[in-house]
Amino acid sequence: MRHQTDTLAEQDDLDAQLLRPIEHSGVAMRVTTSALLFVLLAGWVIFGRQILYGLGVTGLNQPVVWGFYIVNFVFFIGISHAGTLISAILRLSKAEWRRPITRMAEVITVVVLAIGGFHPVLDLGRPDRMLNIFTAGRLQSPLLWDVSSISAYFMASTVYLYIPMIPDIALLRDRGTRPRWLYAFLAWGWQNTPRQRAVLNRAVSIMMILVIPIAVSVHTVISYIFAMTLQPGWHSTIFGPYFVVGAILSGIAALLVVMIVLRRIYRLERYLKLVHFDHLSKLLLVMSLLWFYFTFSEYLTAYFGNEPSELRVFFYKFSGPYALFFWAMVACNFAIPVLILSFRRTRTIPGILIASITVVIGMWLERLNIVVPSLANPRLDYPTGFYIPGLVEWAMFIGGIATFILGFVLFARFFPVISIWELREGRECSVKETVERLERYLPDPAPAPAARPLVDRRQTP
């Protein structure tokens, strides 16, 4: 027993760097938190004003009834695919390099889902009647599929974030980190017994499998909100997978940005190595190419279909009032990241950061390009105006981003952003396991010289 605690203490020292921000939070942390809280509070005040006066305080209008709120809703929910999907898929495929990044990815998912999930409420004319969705819900409405899918995803990804955190929380509890009650409560009686470990691993495996189809369903269903209508530019069968691909693209980009920022702030160079960025950025490159393939198919069919109302939306984006946003989207999602990430010389940390930021911006533009131009070009020939978001909408957007950062700041204040026990597990047994696994993949060794008799038999006659 004595011996074991010794090694544990040694290991704590090894990963002390990960525990430092929790046990010695500085002034910088308090200043950032207060600043973000202030932004958040201002956002709530502005939202209160919108409730008081009505949605008229936004820039929305009669044909363009959905604007920034829905754009941001789709965007934030898209980012949420970072997490769970990457972490779950990497865990499922036993990619050993995942260990230092899964936690961050999962945190992104949970934080961003909470923000994105709130956006439809921002968009309601009568948020006070929100519960009508449950008391008078209509199953045929894609919005209801959305509510169910996002709630399921939020619950699943919260559990999926929490379960692998238990051993780390127990570690903090055992070190006596304050606030003790929090860690004692959240550690859920973890004693690191073999049985507990078996149960934990099983729970993680179940959640990881469960979360993948739910994540895919979430963005498919969001695309259905648009695709189930007759509107030109929306009524498309490709929308489901197109949205999922875009979501994963923006998710990886957001994860890379978060990784690079946290690596810098908490000096995590020992943990987040170049190899992680290299692997992830190659994944980003693949998704970017896939995104282009989907976009190309989507617009090519619209163009060749030659339907007047479709074409109006098409040219509204290609050469009309939205041309700037459309081509900026193509540049940000495809041209710039592909150029940067294709060459080893530019696939450096700053290069990856630039590519990731442009992808995040580009995916936001993509959502804008989907939501607004279709509504701005109704089938009937109304003289339509132009949608310009109001200050309230910008404020809500900034509030959303502030909430995202705040979520991360608070998480990093109380929990390690890198899974410590998984790193340890990696150090202790993965190397051996991986070698064994690799050996299983390789062809069996050549059979021992038992083949001889065959030859002999041929020679006998």
Place this chain on the structure above:
Amino acid sequence: MRRWGMVIDLDRCTGCGACMAACHQENNLTAAGPEQTRRDRAFHWLKMLPTESRLGDEVMTRYLPQPCFQCDNPPCVRVCPVHATYLNHEGIVGQVYARCIGCRYCMAACPYNAKVFNWFEPEWPGDMKRKANPDVSLRPKGVVEKCTFCHHRINRAKEEARVEGRDVRDGDVIPACAENCPTQAIAFGDLNDPRSRVSQLVSGPRVFRLQEDLGTEPKVFYLAEKE
């Protein structure tokens, strides 16, 4: 079972907009005002849809009166998450103002842009609010509203007919727009009654509906202009 429908004779329509004004008055519509109208928030249940036709250099602009088309297959009803908009058994697409959560999905789904949204608490100039039509509810802010074919007039006609112990006859129900049309371009009645005026007009050769290819089955028919 009745199936209410409307026929608008474009040969008779002068585009004067009296139907629009009558609808405004009858259904207690709020005035959007110049500022909100500039921001594309004009408030009409019945709109005048401008259509241009070109013959060589000659450009002709017409205005099509466009109420809610009360589709038999309404895209707005299909997407509503809370049963706030529904198709009633007489073919009218209703809107439950007290239940609508204001998500505006129905507006995004309607290919005819027939629905309007209360961006602010509705206001009526002067004492108009006190003189509001008592048969039609005043809508609060944040909900979607729409033309109902003057559903209150249908109900009143049905009640009168019941008191007199008879069926509703063709011509008993006249929506405000039809009533105030100076050229009597709008006919209203039961499409299921083969002897009604609308049924007879609908069987004529000039009939067309807007965007029939969408499969929404609108119950507002137009009669094209004669050569």
